[in-house]
Amino acid sequence: MATTSCASISMQAPVSVSARQKPVSSFSFGKTNLSFNLHHRKPARLAISCAATQETVEKVSKIVKKQLSLADDKQVTAETKFTDLGADSLDTVEIVMGLEEEFGITMAEERAQKIATVEQAAELIEELVKEKGA
Template sequence: MAISSSASVSMQARVPATVRVSLQKPVSIFNYGKTNLSFNLRHRTPARLTISCAAKQETVEKVSEIVKKQLSLAASQQVTAETKFTDLGADSLDTVEIVMGLEEEFGITMAEERAQKIATVEQAAELIEELVKEKDA
């Protein structure tokens, strides 16, 4: 007989936050300065943790289209929030071109250190929303 319990937590914070959720074993979630973080914890055998993208869907879609354009991918090629640039065949020069395309499209400037840490569409979308928010403030 399987026992199932679930918990759902959503938080918004402007400072780094730590949330600890305990069922059988402690689980720590670190916010690392992100403004939005949501996750679902479903305890089954084994326990599963699902984290969803904090960026808006429209931002993720726009980033996906720019990535497709910069890498000359077919329109039918599926690019999701979890897609890694390297999985699409992007090298470091391609990644620089993607960042430049994103900067132009969203009217922002990404610091080189932060741009180098972008590996997925989701990370790019989250950084863009953060920079747009800072720009508008």
């Protein structure tokens, strides 16, 4: 059974700059020397965001697994890259064709070539479906 995941990304890392402390980095551009120190007051938080719905991500994952003849137990998530699954350019074209058929859409070649992950495919699909319905 395939599992998909989607989380949200935000980075929060308060920093302070102090001229009294020993510089961490120094840059020289022509006649100007810049130096600064970065100090984290709190640990940074990291989360990942997925704009596509979970349902769309799951459908895309299922189609990708079918097109690449992957085992049922192979995990394909929103972050999964087609190349990590062993897909070459021909496989990617077949994936796009399968997605177009499943969702009743047509992807412009320029946009389809930019798809590298399940999430990117799902987001483009939702955008095209929305445009089609408008």
